Amino acid sequence: MDPYAEIREILLAKQKELSIRLEKLKENLRSGRSADSQEQAQELENAEVIDALGNETRLELTKIAKALDQIEKNTYGICVDCGQEIPLARLKVHPFADRCIRCATAAEAARRR
Numbered sequence: 001m002d003p004y005a006e007i008r009e010i011l012l013a014k015q016k017e018l019s020i021r022l023e024k025l026k027e028n029l030r031s032g033r034s035a036d037s038q039e040q041a042q043e044l045e046n047a048e049v050i051d052a053l054g055n056e057t058r059l060e061l062t063k064i065a066k067a068l069d070q071i072e073k074n075t076y077g078i079c080v081d082c083g084q085e086i087p088l089a090r091l092k093v094h095p096f097a098d099r100c101i102r103c104a105t106a107a108e109a110a111r112r113r
């Protein structure tokens with residue numbers, strides 16, 4: 001049995017949810033342009049917020065696609081530093097983790113130095 005089946009399910013569900021959210025954001029962005037200049041300013045501000053949300057959503061979708069691709073190629077869940085398998089429990093909480101806890105802690109410490 002595929003140990004990452006559950007994570008793939010989680011990722012696919014998330015991917016679907018984010019795709020729908022992105023579509024809704026796009027619709028919001030397209031809809032309604034008011035004649036009133038004050039409303040226009042407000043709409044512009046909203047558009048910027050929506051744009052930022054869209055970028056965030058797109059970034060997350062990219063991460064999901066990458067993780068799904070790695071699962072497909074059997075390269076998922078391998079620590080980029082030590083090459084050991086990242087424990088499943090950690091991946092369930094952090095599906096995009098690319099380091100085991102030991103290496104992640106070491107990398108974090110190195111960044112702070």
Ligand SMILES: [Zn+2]
Binds near residue numbers: 079081099100
């Ligand atoms: Zn490691």
